[in-house]
Amino acid sequence: MCHNKSQSNLDFRFMSFFFKIRDFFKSPMKKVDIAEIKSGDFVLDYGCGPGSYSFAAAEIVGPSGKIFAADIHTLAIKKVNKKAMKKGLENIITIETDYKTGLDDNYIDVIMCFDVLHDIKDKESILKEFHRVLKLDSRLSFDDHHLKENEIIETITAQGLFKLIEKKEKSYNFSKI
Numbered sequence: 001m002c003h004n005k006s007q008s009n010l011d012f013r014f015m016s017f018f019f020k021i022r023d024f025f026k027s028p029m030k031k032v033d034i035a036e037i038k039s040g041d042f043v044l045d046y047g048c049g050p051g052s053y054s055f056a057a058a059e060i061v062g063p064s065g066k067i068f069a070a071d072i073h074t075l076a077i078k079k080v081n082k083k084a085m086k087k088g089l090e091n092i093i094t095i096e097t098d099y100k101t102g103l104d105d106n107y108i109d110v111i112m113c114f115d116v117l118h119d120i121k122d123k124e125s126i127l128k129e130f131h132r133v134l135k136l137d138s139r140l141s142f143d144d145h146h147l148k149e150n151e152i153i154e155t156i157t158a159q160g161l162f163k164l165i166e167k168k169e170k171s172y173n174f175s176k177i
Protein backbone atom coordinates (compact mmCIF):
# COMPACT_ATOMS: atom_id res chain seq x y z
CA MET A 1 0.00 0.00 0.00
CA CYS A 2 1.30 3.42 -0.90
CA HIS A 3 1.89 5.93 1.87
CA ASN A 4 4.21 8.41 0.22
CA LYS A 5 5.09 11.77 1.70
CA SER A 6 4.69 14.91 -0.37
CA GLN A 7 7.51 17.43 -0.65
CA SER A 8 7.54 20.71 1.32
CA ASN A 9 5.55 23.67 -0.03
CA LEU A 10 8.79 25.54 -0.69
CA ASP A 11 10.21 22.62 -2.70
CA PHE A 12 6.96 22.37 -4.65
CA ARG A 13 7.04 26.10 -5.49
CA PHE A 14 10.67 25.86 -6.55
CA MET A 15 9.87 22.85 -8.76
CA SER A 16 6.91 24.69 -10.34
CA PHE A 17 9.14 27.65 -11.15
CA PHE A 18 11.69 25.31 -12.74
CA PHE A 19 8.92 23.68 -14.82
CA LYS A 20 7.91 27.10 -16.21
CA ILE A 21 11.42 27.45 -17.61
CA ARG A 22 11.42 23.82 -18.84
CA ASP A 23 8.09 24.33 -20.61
CA PHE A 24 9.33 27.55 -22.22
CA PHE A 25 12.19 25.67 -23.89
CA LYS A 26 10.24 22.47 -24.64
CA SER A 27 6.51 22.70 -25.20
CA PRO A 28 4.56 20.17 -23.07
CA MET A 29 2.51 19.53 -26.21
CA LYS A 30 5.43 17.50 -27.67
CA LYS A 31 5.18 14.85 -24.95
CA VAL A 32 1.40 14.90 -25.11
CA ASP A 33 1.60 14.30 -28.88
CA ILE A 34 3.72 11.20 -28.30
CA ALA A 35 1.02 9.87 -25.94
CA GLU A 36 -1.33 9.99 -28.98
CA ILE A 37 -4.22 11.56 -27.10
CA LYS A 38 -7.35 12.14 -29.20
CA SER A 39 -10.37 14.40 -29.07
CA GLY A 40 -12.90 13.03 -26.56
CA ASP A 41 -10.35 10.90 -24.65
CA PHE A 42 -10.43 10.44 -20.89
CA VAL A 43 -6.89 11.03 -19.66
CA LEU A 44 -5.31 10.50 -16.24
CA ASP A 45 -2.27 12.72 -15.61
CA TYR A 46 -0.78 10.91 -12.63
CA GLY A 47 1.57 13.09 -10.55
CA CYS A 48 0.43 16.13 -12.49
CA GLY A 49 2.43 18.66 -10.45
CA PRO A 50 1.49 22.20 -11.54
CA GLY A 51 -0.31 20.70 -14.54
CA SER A 52 1.91 21.40 -17.58
CA TYR A 53 0.78 18.21 -19.33
CA SER A 54 -2.81 18.30 -18.04
CA PHE A 55 -3.43 21.68 -19.70
CA ALA A 56 -1.75 20.66 -22.95
CA ALA A 57 -3.85 17.46 -23.06
CA ALA A 58 -7.03 19.41 -22.23
CA GLU A 59 -6.60 21.34 -25.49
CA ILE A 60 -6.57 18.08 -27.44
CA VAL A 61 -9.40 16.19 -25.72
CA GLY A 62 -11.70 19.22 -25.94
CA PRO A 63 -15.03 19.63 -24.15
CA SER A 64 -16.15 16.04 -24.86
CA GLY A 65 -13.05 14.61 -23.15
CA LYS A 66 -11.83 14.76 -19.57
CA ILE A 67 -8.50 15.19 -17.82
CA PHE A 68 -8.11 13.73 -14.35
CA ALA A 69 -5.13 15.50 -12.80
CA ALA A 70 -3.92 13.49 -9.80
CA ASP A 71 -1.25 14.43 -7.29
CA ILE A 72 -0.28 13.79 -3.70
CA HIS A 73 0.51 17.47 -3.07
CA THR A 74 -2.24 19.89 -1.99
CA LEU A 75 -0.50 22.78 -3.76
CA ALA A 76 -0.59 20.88 -7.07
CA ILE A 77 -4.32 20.37 -6.71
CA LYS A 78 -4.88 24.02 -5.76
CA LYS A 79 -2.71 25.28 -8.63
CA VAL A 80 -4.43 23.12 -11.27
CA ASN A 81 -7.93 24.02 -9.98
CA LYS A 82 -7.08 27.73 -9.98
CA LYS A 83 -5.65 27.67 -13.49
CA ALA A 84 -8.55 25.59 -14.84
CA MET A 85 -11.03 28.07 -13.36
CA LYS A 86 -9.10 31.02 -14.80
CA LYS A 87 -9.11 29.41 -18.25
CA GLY A 88 -12.77 28.42 -17.92
CA LEU A 89 -11.93 24.74 -18.43
CA GLU A 90 -14.56 22.39 -17.08
CA ASN A 91 -12.95 19.22 -18.38
CA ILE A 92 -10.13 19.15 -15.80
CA ILE A 93 -10.93 17.27 -12.60
CA THR A 94 -8.36 17.09 -9.82
CA ILE A 95 -7.75 14.11 -7.53
CA GLU A 96 -5.62 14.41 -4.38
CA THR A 97 -4.12 10.98 -3.74
CA ASP A 98 -0.98 9.01 -3.02
CA TYR A 99 -2.14 6.08 -5.15
CA LYS A 100 -5.90 5.29 -5.39
CA THR A 101 -7.70 7.36 -8.02
CA GLY A 102 -11.32 6.50 -7.19
CA LEU A 103 -11.97 6.17 -10.93
CA ASP A 104 -14.13 3.38 -12.37
CA ASP A 105 -12.60 0.21 -13.84
CA ASN A 106 -11.82 0.33 -17.60
CA TYR A 107 -12.54 4.06 -17.80
CA ILE A 108 -9.37 5.80 -19.03
CA ASP A 109 -7.97 5.99 -22.59
CA VAL A 110 -4.50 7.32 -21.78
CA ILE A 111 -2.47 7.63 -18.59
CA MET A 112 0.39 10.12 -18.61
CA CYS A 113 2.94 9.28 -15.93
CA PHE A 114 5.78 11.73 -16.40
CA ASP A 115 8.71 12.13 -14.00
CA VAL A 116 6.85 10.58 -11.05
CA LEU A 117 7.58 6.88 -10.59
CA HIS A 118 11.13 7.32 -9.22
CA ASP A 119 9.51 9.09 -6.22
CA ILE A 120 7.11 6.26 -5.43
CA LYS A 121 8.17 3.43 -3.12
CA ASP A 122 5.30 1.04 -3.76
CA LYS A 123 5.44 1.00 -7.56
CA GLU A 124 3.46 -2.26 -7.76
CA SER A 125 0.33 -0.74 -6.21
CA ILE A 126 0.38 2.30 -8.50
CA LEU A 127 0.82 0.11 -11.57
CA LYS A 128 -2.05 -2.16 -10.47
CA GLU A 129 -4.25 0.93 -10.10
CA PHE A 130 -3.22 2.11 -13.59
CA HIS A 131 -4.09 -1.30 -15.00
CA ARG A 132 -7.48 -1.30 -13.25
CA VAL A 133 -8.62 2.11 -14.55
CA LEU A 134 -7.33 1.73 -18.13
CA LYS A 135 -9.57 0.47 -20.92
CA LEU A 136 -8.32 -2.57 -22.83
CA ASP A 137 -7.37 -0.67 -25.97
CA SER A 138 -5.51 2.06 -24.10
CA ARG A 139 -2.06 3.47 -23.41
CA LEU A 140 0.25 4.17 -20.49
CA SER A 141 2.59 6.90 -21.66
CA PHE A 142 5.61 7.06 -19.43
CA ASP A 143 8.82 8.91 -18.87
CA ASP A 144 11.21 9.31 -15.98
CA HIS A 145 14.67 10.70 -16.55
CA HIS A 146 15.71 9.47 -13.08
CA LEU A 147 15.41 5.84 -14.25
CA LYS A 148 17.46 3.93 -16.82
CA GLU A 149 15.73 2.36 -19.83
CA ASN A 150 16.08 -1.19 -18.48
CA GLU A 151 14.70 -0.14 -15.07
CA ILE A 152 11.69 1.50 -16.74
CA ILE A 153 10.84 -1.48 -18.92
CA GLU A 154 11.46 -4.06 -16.16
CA THR A 155 9.42 -2.14 -13.59
CA ILE A 156 6.42 -1.49 -15.81
CA THR A 157 6.26 -4.97 -17.31
CA ALA A 158 7.26 -6.97 -14.17
CA GLN A 159 3.73 -7.87 -13.06
CA GLY A 160 2.63 -8.92 -16.55
CA LEU A 161 0.11 -6.05 -16.67
CA PHE A 162 1.69 -4.00 -19.47
CA LYS A 163 3.76 -4.51 -22.58
CA LEU A 164 5.97 -2.01 -24.36
CA ILE A 165 4.58 -0.79 -27.68
CA GLU A 166 7.06 1.89 -28.66
CA LYS A 167 9.69 4.34 -27.51
CA LYS A 168 9.68 7.86 -28.96
CA GLU A 169 12.30 10.38 -27.85
CA LYS A 170 12.38 9.82 -24.07
CA SER A 171 8.80 8.59 -23.73
CA TYR A 172 7.68 4.97 -23.60
CA ASN A 173 4.16 3.92 -24.59
CA PHE A 174 2.89 0.72 -22.95
CA SER A 175 -0.38 -1.07 -23.62
CA LYS A 176 -2.54 -2.91 -21.10
CA ILE A 177 -2.36 -6.70 -21.29
Ligand SMILES: C[S@@+](CC[C@H](N)C(=O)[O-])C[C@H]1O[C@@H](n2cnc3c(N)ncnc32)[C@H](O)[C@@H]1O
Nearest residue numbers: 004047048049071072073097098114115116119
Ligand atom coordinates in the same frame (compact mmCIF):
# COMPACT_ATOMS: atom_id res chain seq x y z
C1 LIG B 1 8.76 15.83 -10.60
S1 LIG B 1 7.04 16.21 -10.46
C2 LIG B 1 6.44 15.95 -12.12
C3 LIG B 1 5.17 16.71 -12.37
C4 LIG B 1 4.61 16.55 -13.81
N1 LIG B 1 4.31 15.18 -14.12
C5 LIG B 1 5.58 17.10 -14.82
O1 LIG B 1 6.37 16.32 -15.38
O2 LIG B 1 5.56 18.33 -15.04
C6 LIG B 1 6.43 14.79 -9.60
C7 LIG B 1 5.00 15.01 -9.06
O3 LIG B 1 4.53 13.74 -8.59
C8 LIG B 1 3.83 13.96 -7.37
N2 LIG B 1 3.84 12.69 -6.63
C9 LIG B 1 4.87 12.10 -5.97
N3 LIG B 1 4.47 10.94 -5.41
C10 LIG B 1 3.16 10.81 -5.71
C11 LIG B 1 2.19 9.81 -5.40
N4 LIG B 1 2.47 8.73 -4.69
N5 LIG B 1 0.94 9.97 -5.88
C12 LIG B 1 0.61 11.07 -6.61
N6 LIG B 1 1.49 12.05 -6.94
C13 LIG B 1 2.75 11.91 -6.49
C14 LIG B 1 4.59 15.09 -6.71
O4 LIG B 1 3.80 15.76 -5.74
C15 LIG B 1 4.93 15.99 -7.89
O5 LIG B 1 3.95 16.95 -8.13
